[in-house]
Amino acid sequence: MDTTTTATVTGSDVMRQFLPTSPLVAHLGIGLDELDDGHARLRLPFRDHNVTMGTVVHGGAIAALIDTAAMAAAWAGADVPETLRGATVSLSVNYVSAADGVDLIADARVVRRGRRLTSLQVEVTDPSGDVVATAMATYQVG
DSSP: OOOOOOOOOOHHHHHHHHGGGOHHHHHHTOEEEEEETTEEEEEEOOOGGGEEETTEEOHHHHHHHHHHHHHHHHHTTSOOOSSOOEEEEEEEEEEOSOOBSOOEEEEEEEEEEOSSEEEEEEEEEOTTOOEEEEEEEEEEEO
16 A cells, blocks of 8 residues: 655645746745735835836836736635646726835735636735725636
8 A cells, every 4th residue: 555645736835936936026026925725915015126206116016016916816726737827817907096115015815716717806005004006807827
């Protein structure tokens, strides 16, 4: 009788390995705060190269944070396909207020997980909890 067990790789494992190796994630300084089934919390630190003018964080940096958080939440709890691949299918961002010289936190949550497509909501806040942006995303795993 074979008593060896094979560890199963989870979508969360994939994200924990991927995020530190992504050149864009590293360039922006995005860090992973939390990752569990269908949820991800990522942080974008304030950096001079992430601004648009003065100390206001660029909308593109915020959108990249949102996209990355949605991707992480979509993978967290997903079945891992034989070939690791995924893609953002759609992303709609609403900017609510300016982020002036502050770190940002993105909370992404799965709204619905289908066989291949996952719908997600993302909220970006500043450290005081004020909403900076909200988004809806659709992500394809596999």
